Amino acid sequence: MNYNWNWGVFFQSTGIGSEIYLDWFVTGLGWTIAISLVGWLIALVLGSLLGVMRTVPNRLLATIATTYVEIFRNVPLLVQLFLWYFLVPDLLPEPLEMWFKQDLSPAASAYLSVVVCLGLFTAARVCEQVRTGIQALPKGQLNAGYALGFTLPQVYTTVLLPQAFRIIIPPLTSEFLNIFKNSSVASLIGLMELLAQTKQTAEFSANLFEAFTLATLIYFVLNMSLMMIMRWIEKRVAVPGLISVGGK
Amino acid sequence: MDFSAIIPALPGLWIGMITTLELLVLGVCGGVALGTALALMRLSHNKTLAKIAATYVSYFRSIPLLLVITWFYFAVPFVLRWITGVDTPVGAFSSCLVAFVMFEAAYFCEIVRAGIQAIPRGQMGAAYALGMTYGQTMRLVILPQAFRKMTPLLLQQSIILFQDTSLVYTVGLMDLLNAARSRGDILGQPHEFLIFAGLVYFVISFTASRAVKHLQKRLAV
Amino acid sequence: MISIQNVNKWYGDFQVLTNCSTEVQKGEVVVVCGPSGSGKSTLIKCVNALEPFQQGDIVVDGTSIASPKTNLPRLRSRVGMVFQHFELFPHLTITENLTIAQIKVLGRSKDEATQKGLALLDRVGLAAHAHKHPGQLSGGQQQRVAIARALAMDPVVMLFDEPTSALDPEMVNEVLDVMVQLAQEGMTMMCVTHEMGFARKVADRVIFMDRGQIVEDCTKDTFFGDINGRSDRAQQFLAKILQH
Numbered sequence: 001m002n003y004n005w006n007w008g009v010f011f012q013s014t015g016i017g018s019e020i021y022l023d024w025f026v027t028g029l030g031w032t033i034a035i036s037l038v039g040w041l042i043a044l045v046l047g048s049l050l051g052v053m054r055t056v057p058n059r060l061l062a063t064i065a066t067t068y069v070e071i072f073r074n075v076p077l078l079v080q081l082f083l084w085y086f087l088v089p090d091l092l093p094e095p096l097e098m099w100f101k102q103d104l105s106p107a108a109s110a111y112l113s114v115v116v117c118l119g120l121f122t123a124a125r126v127c128e129q130v131r132t133g134i135q136a137l138p139k140g141q142l143n144a145g146y147a148l149g150f151t152l153p154q155v156y157t158t159v160l161l162p163q164a165f166r167i168i169i170p171p172l173t174s175e176f177l178n179i180f181k182n183s184s185v186a187s188l189i190g191l192m193e194l195l196a197q198t199k200q201t202a203e204f205s206a207n208l209f210e211a212f213t214l215a216t217l218i219y220f221v222l223n224m225s226l227m228m229i230m231r232w233i234e235k236r237v238a239v240p241g242l243i244s245v246g247g248k
Numbered sequence: 249m250d251f252s253a254i255i256p257a258l259p260g261l262w263i264g265m266i267t268t269l270e271l272l273v274l275g276v277c278g279g280v281a282l283g284t285a286l287a288l289m290r291l292s293h294n295k296t297l298a299k300i301a302a303t304y305v306s307y308f309r310s311i312p313l314l315l316v317i318t319w320f321y322f323a324v325p326f327v328l329r330w331i332t333g334v335d336t337p338v339g340a341f342s343s344c345l346v347a348f349v350m351f352e353a354a355y356f357c358e359i360v361r362a363g364i365q366a367i368p369r370g371q372m373g374a375a376y377a378l379g380m381t382y383g384q385t386m387r388l389v390i391l392p393q394a395f396r397k398m399t400p401l402l403l404q405q406s407i408i409l410f411q412d413t414s415l416v417y418t419v420g421l422m423d424l425l426n427a428a429r430s431r432g433d434i435l436g437q438p439h440e441f442l443i444f445a446g447l448v449y450f451v452i453s454f455t456a457s458r459a460v461k462h463l464q465k466r467l468a469v
Numbered sequence: 470m471i472s473i474q475n476v477n478k479w480y481g482d483f484q485v486l487t488n489c490s491t492e493v494q495k496g497e498v499v500v501v502c503g504p505s506g507s508g509k510s511t512l513i514k515c516v517n518a519l520e521p522f523q524q525g526d527i528v529v530d531g532t533s534i535a536s537p538k539t540n541l542p543r544l545r546s547r548v549g550m551v552f553q554h555f556e557l558f559p560h561l562t563i564t565e566n567l568t569i570a571q572i573k574v575l576g577r578s579k580d581e582a583t584q585k586g587l588a589l590l591d592r593v594g595l596a597a598h599a600h601k602h603p604g605q606l607s608g609g610q611q612q613r614v615a616i617a618r619a620l621a622m623d624p625v626v627m628l629f630d631e632p633t634s635a636l637d638p639e640m641v642n643e644v645l646d647v648m649v650q651l652a653q654e655g656m657t658m659m660c661v662t663h664e665m666g667f668a669r670k671v672a673d674r675v676i677f678m679d680r681g682q683i684v685e686d687c688t689k690d691t692f693f694g695d696i697n698g699r700s701d702r703a704q705q706f707l708a709k710i711l712q713h
Contacts, residue, residue: 003326074453076411079425079446087439181312188314188418195315202322209326212319216311223310373519374556378570378622379546388569393560 009207010214021201021211028197029218035114035183035193040176042119047126052156054131065127072124078185080121085113085189110191114183122179129171133164166237173230177223194218251440257431264427265448271345271413271423276406278349283356288386290361301357308354313347314415320347321419340421348409355405363398364390400464407456411449424448470495470626470657471516476525478511478681485511486522487681493626498658500668500689503678504706509661510553512678513628516659517548530625546574549619549627553635555611557603557618563590564599567618575622582621589617593647609640616647627651629660665710669693677703 010022053065072080089100089109100109137160145155165172187196198215202208254261289301308316324343328336367390375385395402414425422430425445432441471493478486485508493499501509514520516527518534518541526535532544557566567586571577577585590596593613595606603611612632619627629648633641645667652658652671662668668675668689675692677685679702685692692699696707 003330070454071450074411074450074457075446076414076425076449078414078417079442079449082429082442083446087442090439177310181310184312184314185415195312195318198315199318208319208322212315212323215315216307216319219311219315220307368554368556370552370554370556371558373514374550374552374558375570376519376542377517377545377548377550377552378618379542379544379574380570381542384573388573389558393558396560 003209004207005210006207007210009201009205009210012205014201014204021205024192024197024201025194025214025218028192028194029222031111031186031191031193032180032183032222035111035118035186035191036180038115039118039122039183040179042115043122043126043175043179046119046123048130048161050123050127051130051134052161054127055134056152069124069127072121077117077121077182078188081114081117081185081189084117085110088113107191110186110189113189114186114191118179118182121182122175125175125178126172129168129175130164132171133168134160136167137163166234166239169230169234169237173227173234176230177226180222180226181219249440249443250437251444253435253437254440254444257435257441260431261424261427261445264422264424267341267421267427268410268413268423268425271341271348271416272406272410274345275348275352275409275413276402278345279352279356279409280360280402282349282353284360284391286353286357287360287364290357291364305354305357308351313351313412314418316351317344317347317415318418320344320350340416340419344416344419344421348413352405352409356402359398359401359405360394363394363401366397367393397467400460400467403460403463404457407453407460410456411453414449470497470530471659472528473512473516474526474528476512476515476522476527478508478515478520478522478524485681486515489525489678489681489683491676491683491686493657493659495657496655497673498652498656498660498671499674499676500672501659501661501676501678502663502665502668502706502710503684506680507678508681509678510630513630513659513661516628517545517550519550542574546570546622547625549622549624551612551615551619551627551629551632553631555603555608555615555635557611557615559603561602562599563595563601563603563606563614566603566614567621570618571621586617586621589620590614593617594643607640608636609643612636612640612644613647616644616651620651626657626659629658629662631661631663633662633664663710665693665707677706679703679706 010025011020013019014021014024050065050068053061054069056062089097092100100112104112141159141163142155145159150158183193184195186193187199190196192200194215198211201211205211286301286304289297290305292298321340321343324346325336325338328338371389371393372385375389380388413423416423417426417429420426428441428445429438432438435441473489473491476486476489477484489508489512491499501513503509511520515522515534516529522535526533528534529544529548532539534541534544557563558569561569564583564586567590568579568582571582571585572579575582587596587599590599593616595610595613595617598606598610598614603614606614616632632648633644636644641664645664648658648660648667649671660667660672672689675685675687675689676683677692677700684700685703692703696704699707
């Protein structure tokens with residue numbers, strides 16, 4: 001069978017309204033970024049909190065955080081997404097359930113589920129990085145903080161965390177990149193992010209190699225640019241002479 | 249919630265589980281083999297080979313696995329037709345397996361590369377000094393040591409792959425998750441079956457990671 | 470047996486070996502010494518082509534190393550080498566260390582290789598350790614196994630690259646004893662070492678290197694007997710090393 005190569009396909013009409021296929025990719029990329037950034041925000045805040053909990057001298061807090069990490073790391077992302085999308089709404093109180101199922105548009109409810117899912121999933125990973133970062137600091141730092149009269153929360157906010165975050169930027173970067181890649185699972189609950197738009201283009205236009213090549217290219221460029229941004233941040237916040245560990 | 253319907257469905261779920269495990273085992277074997285070849289290319293003195301391997305790795309590491317699975321599902325039949333000239337039906341299983349092998353190889357490559365680089369340079373010299381060829385040096389001296397050192401990392405990556413096999417849902421392959429989803433839908437108990445599938449994944453992954461951590465501690469001593 | 474002819478070697482712009490030439494006759498024991506960074510280890514590694522060089526040639530038992538036609542693995546299988554850090558293979562037992570190259574490189578049968586390996590292990594006084602792994606032996610013991618491993622290949626010449634410098638002082642002698650015995654049996658040896666006692670006892674010639682050049686190349690008696698006749702650099706080196 002012959003395959004009709006047609007790289008101009010992206011500028012052809014989709015037959016729906018005045019849209020060309022490229023518009024679909026732009027919309028898809030928009031969703032991908034919207035999912036990833038909000039998910040990352042949740043992951044960073046919750047993950048840092050959990051990471052701190054794992055290192056404080058309190059059994060209960062540490063156990064809670066450890067349990068969280070074990071659960072969210074050992075269940076496949078897709079299963080988690082289905083749980084958030086199909087199961088959790090049924091468990092909500094009546095008014096909330098109605099709001100989720102009836103008031104929200106299909107896209108909005110899918111978006112909400114995937115953002116929560118990715119945020120909580122990635123938080124478990126961020127937690128482990130934060131914990132590693134804190135534990136990599138010399139023990140004397142904690143004591144020095146105490147010796148100056150700081151309370152434990154003050155020691156964390158003024159001494160430990162500012163250092164820990166600097167040294168875990170490389171592993172955090174890779175988690176940040178992962179959330180962009182993982183956001184593609186949203187296509188499986190019907191959210192038209194980048195991968196879903198690619199699939200749709202491939203099916204509508206029959207130019208599947210072109211569609212997937214473009215998608216690959218977009219992910220590749222996205223990945224590279226995010227990496228450069230993170231490197232820039234790493235340099236900006238670098239403190240001369242501060243140890244650097246991790247990196248993997 | 250009523251989990252009693254799961255027991256009669258177990259044989260069906262087990263068939264799904266077998267598909268999951270087949271994907272896992274074949275994916276790990278193929279991925280490690282291809283990944284090792286890529287690692288040797290990346291470390292070779294031949295600049296072209298090194299460059300090809302490096303590009304391969306950074307390419308596959310920057311795109312989502314789900315994209316690779318979807319693409320290969322569409323593309324593998326096409327490509328085969330180009331090569332062989334005849335229509336060869338390719339099942340979802342084969343295209344998913346190819347996707348896993350090629351995708352995971354990029355990750356295994358980096359693990360193997362680090363493992364080889366962790367072996368002292370002198371070992372290579374000693375093997376050469378005994379008259380071994382490059383192939384013998386790698387096969388008999390360097391790789392056996394490197395694989396021993398990186399076993400925990402390889403296993404960790406395999407656990408990730410175990411979880412990632414659930415993504416074959418996208419092409420409708422009946423793995424554990426999909427078997428549970430479809431049975432749940434048929435029986436009108438989607439939640440129970442979903443929770444059950446999640447539990448199975450959890451128990452296996454959790455136990456396996458515990459075992460790997462244990463192994464890591466033993467190797468570290 | 471070994472003929473080193475005008476060898477020059479650079480790392481980038483930095484010249485590590487300059488016009489090195491010397492000969493090692495069959496049955497001769499040659500000690501190579503010199504300050505660290507003088508290029509002596511590099512030179513000895515050139516002899517079995519573990520280090521490439523850009524100019525000159527080395528001919529070992531009639532085989533030219535610079536020639537592109539030379540089968541390097543075959544050449545190396547006839548040249549024994551002992552390393553500073555032993556470089557036993559840690560994942561193999563002592564017996565396997567002694568036999569793996571015999572079997573895979575020389576194509577000997579497992580029985581023949583094991584017999585040969587164990588006989589040599591006995592010779593270096595370690596027969597009782599055959600089933601252990603290298604990590605379970607002391608440094609001195611490991612180095613003796615390494616010597617046995619090299620001898621198992623029936624080498625025509627043995628190269629030693631600072632075989633005692635990574636050892637604790639109390640283990641140096643057990644290794645030197647094996648080397649002395651080997652020298653007395655007539656093995657052709659080229660040894661990079663600072664052990665001047667060893668040189669005095671068994672060396673036929675001493676080569677002194679500094680900054681990539683062979684500065685002295687003379688008989689043992691001339692080297693140690695006529696110190697005032699030596700170059701300034703060799704005198705300084707000897708003064709430092711012979712104080713003890």
